[in-house]
Every structure is written in C-alpha cells, then in structure tokens.
Amino acid sequence: MVTDSSPTDTYASLRIPDFRYFVMNSFLMTVTLLIQEVILGYELYKITHDPLALGLVGLAEALPFIAISLFGGHLADRRDKKRILQWSSLVILFGSVILYLVFQPSVVAGLSQTARLATIYGVLMLIGTAKGFYSPASSSLKPFLVPRELYTNSATWSSSFWQAGAIVGPGVAGFIYNWVGFDNTLIVVIGLFAICLVLISFIKPKPVPVTNAPAQRLTESLKEGFRFVFKTQIVLYAISLDLFSVLFGGVVAILPVFAEDILKVGAEGLGFLRAAPSVGALLTMAFMTKYPPTHNAWRNMLLAVAGFGVTTIIFSVSTNFYLSLVMLALTGAFDSVSVIIRQTILQIFPPDHMRGRVAAVNGIFVSSSNEIGAFESGLMARLLGTVPSVALGGVVTLAVVTYVYAKSKELFAVRLG
Known part of the structure; x- marks a missing residue:
C-alpha cells in the first residue's frame, strides 16, 4: 500500500517508523528530565531558600556540557x-539512581548539608557531560531519518513532541511529588529513562557520512564546525538570537521563587507555571504544521523574539497567577516560532559530514542560554531582586533584537520553504 508522504501531507514525517521512534523518545526523555528538574529544584529551594542554589543547578549541567559537546559533535560525525x-x-x-540514593534517610543522616549539595551538583555535572554527547548525536541523527523535502515538516513535529514533553513533565511533576513524595518520584524517573533506552533501540542504525576531505586532527575538526557557523550569517544570527534572549530573558530557573514567594501557589502551581510556556508553544506549533513560518522566515523570527521580550516584562510585574500563566504561555508561543525557523535553518545549511559539529556548536549556544541563563537568573535575582532582574532581562532581549535587525536586513529575502 502506498502512503502519502508528500511535503503537503501534514503527517508525512510521522509515517516514517524511525522518525516516530525518535520523536517518541524525545517526548519521553524531555518529560523525564523535566520531572527530575522540577522536583529537584523545588527540593533544593526548600532546603536552602536561596535562588542562587537554583541557578547553580543550571551551571552544574552547563559547564561540562559546553566543555564536552564539541568533542561529542566530532564523535557524532564519525x-x-x-x-x-x-x-x-x-x-x-545512572545519575538519577545516585540522586535517589543521596536522598535516602540513612544517607542524609550521614552527610552535612554542604556535602549533600556538593554530591547533588556533582551528579548534575555527570548528567551534563552525558548530554554533551547525547545532544549533538540526537540533533545530527534527525536529518538522516527523513528525506530532505520533509525537513521543515520534521522540524515542526520534533519540536512539537519536545514541547509536548515540556508540558507533561512539569505538569505532572508537582502532582506526583505531592502524591508519592520526592523519593518515589525519582523511582518513576528511573523507570521512564529505561523506557527511553528501549525506544532508541528500535531505531535502525544509520551509515556514517563519508567525505572526500582528508583526515583532520581533532582540533582542526572542531574549528571547522565553528568556522562554518560564523561564516554562515543566517546560522550565526539565528543561534545568537536564541542565546541572548533566553540567557537574559529566561525565567524558568527562578519560577520556584515566583511560585513560593510572589504568587504563593506551592508545588502544584509551580508545575502549571513550568508547563505554561510549553502549552503556548505546542498550540502554536500545531498551527504551524499547516502554516509554517518559514516563508518570511527572518521577519517572523525577529518579531517572535521581540514578542518574547515584551511578554517576559509583563510576567515580571504580574502578581496575578492567571495573568502570569498567560504571559508564560505567550513566551512559549513566541519562542516556538523561532525554534521552528532555527531548526529548519540547521537542517538545510550544514553539509552532511558536518552536522554533528554544527549541532554541537548550536548545543553550546542553547546550553549557554538555558543552563548558564539559569545561573544568571539566580544570581541577578539575589543581587537585584526577583522582579527587577526578570524585567531587566526582557528589556535586554528587546535591545538585542533591535541590534540584530539593524545588522541583518539582507536576510529578509531568505525563503526557507
């Protein structure tokens, strides 16, 4: 039987079995990581009552990720x-198993708070190291799962599954935490990671791309990835917009402070706050499966990042839980537009033999914006106060958009689809 897998078929990418297993794993991995992140952040804030402790969670994962991901990209290409x-x-x-053991009463009784926190951050560094290999391998595998004419369609679906996971993960984290407690939630996390391993095993191995270029030393290979990004203007500006907007405008890391001290909605309210951006993103991506934003790609990307900055500012001054939810949902909606455009760019422009390294460079930018942005959020919240630090981040995002607009007007003519 012949199935319709033309570019006009909304479900074209999902008709390919390997891609289905890939996005199912992406969904479940995202759910599981975010359940762990939400409950761990909430538990740490209960222990320390210090927003900087939340920021250090991001930093502990980001530093090894940035250090190793270029080598991870080099490895993914070979x-x-x-x-x-x-x-x-x-x-x-394995890292989640260690976290479970660290929170057992017998272990807690034998460790000082400082030693316990050091162990937790050490485990997060181990997880960050693993992500440094996982991320470029995952990103560079995706283009080999679908034909080139389905790149925009596959980017939309993979982002949609990721965003669905980002809704479900935080949304259920608070409920599971309240229902079975922290320790048992970690057991659930360990079980879900095991299912991810099974899903990955269903994907057929893909051949390693062959290039006629002479063999390179490791350092030269890594430099080649950076050179490609910095000489390809649309790739560089697309990645940079994400870096600076989320680095300064992101609020996810300090949402426990808003939930506990400003909005006073507790762990369940925190779950809703964490899920709100992904709800907005998923609804927007569902719309974009029919109406992709890639025709006037650069205009749409700049407008989306500007919208992200404006809604971040409004969120920062809100004391109403429902208004805060709406603003967070809109940040996710605007962010999803830029994600689709950036992912399409990253699938179209890099040559096959460089996809792992370009994905690694993108991963460094994304990790810098997310994890180091989390550290920046915690640090600025301590120095300036929670509300002023978030409002300032939104203002900086708008300034970055203005600068990039002035420098990239020739990109308005680019058509991605």
Missing part, C-alpha cells in the same frame, strides 16, 4: 549516532 544515544542515556539513568 561514529554510530544511535550507539552514542544509548550510552549517554544509560549514564543519565
């Missing part, structure tokens, strides 16, 4: 990407 995903997922599962 080794079996599926095998890399399996091994790195196994390390992440």
Whole structure:
C-alpha cells in the first residue's frame, strides 16, 4: 500500500517508523528530565531558600556540557549516532539512581548539608557531560531519518513532541511529588529513562557520512564546525538570537521563587507555571504544521523574539497567577516560532559530514542560554531582586533584537520553504 508522504501531507514525517521512534523518545526523555528538574529544584529551594542554589543547578549541567559537546559533535560525525544515544542515556539513568540514593534517610543522616549539595551538583555535572554527547548525536541523527523535502515538516513535529514533553513533565511533576513524595518520584524517573533506552533501540542504525576531505586532527575538526557557523550569517544570527534572549530573558530557573514567594501557589502551581510556556508553544506549533513560518522566515523570527521580550516584562510585574500563566504561555508561543525557523535553518545549511559539529556548536549556544541563563537568573535575582532582574532581562532581549535587525536586513529575502 502506498502512503502519502508528500511535503503537503501534514503527517508525512510521522509515517516514517524511525522518525516516530525518535520523536517518541524525545517526548519521553524531555518529560523525564523535566520531572527530575522540577522536583529537584523545588527540593533544593526548600532546603536552602536561596535562588542562587537554583541557578547553580543550571551551571552544574552547563559547564561540562559546553566543555564536552564539541568533542561529542566530532564523535557524532564519525561514529554510530544511535550507539552514542544509548550510552549517554544509560549514564543519565545512572545519575538519577545516585540522586535517589543521596536522598535516602540513612544517607542524609550521614552527610552535612554542604556535602549533600556538593554530591547533588556533582551528579548534575555527570548528567551534563552525558548530554554533551547525547545532544549533538540526537540533533545530527534527525536529518538522516527523513528525506530532505520533509525537513521543515520534521522540524515542526520534533519540536512539537519536545514541547509536548515540556508540558507533561512539569505538569505532572508537582502532582506526583505531592502524591508519592520526592523519593518515589525519582523511582518513576528511573523507570521512564529505561523506557527511553528501549525506544532508541528500535531505531535502525544509520551509515556514517563519508567525505572526500582528508583526515583532520581533532582540533582542526572542531574549528571547522565553528568556522562554518560564523561564516554562515543566517546560522550565526539565528543561534545568537536564541542565546541572548533566553540567557537574559529566561525565567524558568527562578519560577520556584515566583511560585513560593510572589504568587504563593506551592508545588502544584509551580508545575502549571513550568508547563505554561510549553502549552503556548505546542498550540502554536500545531498551527504551524499547516502554516509554517518559514516563508518570511527572518521577519517572523525577529518579531517572535521581540514578542518574547515584551511578554517576559509583563510576567515580571504580574502578581496575578492567571495573568502570569498567560504571559508564560505567550513566551512559549513566541519562542516556538523561532525554534521552528532555527531548526529548519540547521537542517538545510550544514553539509552532511558536518552536522554533528554544527549541532554541537548550536548545543553550546542553547546550553549557554538555558543552563548558564539559569545561573544568571539566580544570581541577578539575589543581587537585584526577583522582579527587577526578570524585567531587566526582557528589556535586554528587546535591545538585542533591535541590534540584530539593524545588522541583518539582507536576510529578509531568505525563503526557507
């Protein structure tokens, strides 16, 4: 039987079995990581009552990720990407097992708070290291799962599954935490990571791309990835917009402070706050499966990042839980537009033999914006106060958009689809 997999078929990418397993794993991995992140952040804030402790969670993952991901991209270009995903997922599962053991009463009784926190941050560094291999392997595998004419469609679906996971993860985290407690929630997390390993095993191995270029030393190979990004203007500006907007405008890391001290909605309210951006993103992406934003790509990207900055400012001054939810949902909606455009750019422009390294460079920018942005959020919240620090981040985002607009007017003519 012949199935319709033309570019006009909304479900074209999902008709390919390997891509289905890939996005199912992406969904479940996202759910599981975010359940762990939400409950761990809430538990840490209960222990320390210090927003900087939340920021250090991001920093602990970001530093090893940034240090290792270029090598991870180099490895992804030369080794079996599926095998890399399996091994790195196994390390992440092992880290969750250690976290579970650290919170057992017998272990807690034998450790000082400082030693306990150091162990937690050490485990997060281990998980960050594993992500440094997992992320470029996952990103560079995706273009090999679908034909080139489905790149925009596959980018929309993979982002949609990721965003769905980002809704479900925080949304259920607070409920599971309240229902079975922190320790048992970690047991659930460990079980879900095991299912991710099974899903990855269903993906057929893909051949390693062959290039006629002479063999390179490791350092030269890594430099080549950076050179490609910095000489390809649309790739550089697309990644940079995400870096600076989320680095300064992101609020996710300090949402426990808003939930506990400003909005006073507790762990369940925190789950809703964490899920709100992804709800907005998923609804927007559902719309974009029919009406992709890639025709006037650069205009749409600049407008989306500007909208992200404006809604961040409004969120920062809100004391109403429902208004805060709406603003967070809008930040997710605007962010999803830029994500689709950036992912399409990253699938179209890099050559096959460089996808892992370009994905690694993108991963460094994304990790810098997310995890180091989390540290920046916690630090600025301590120095300036929670509300002023978030409002300032929104203002900086608008300033960055203005600067990039002035420098990139020739990109308005680019058509991605």
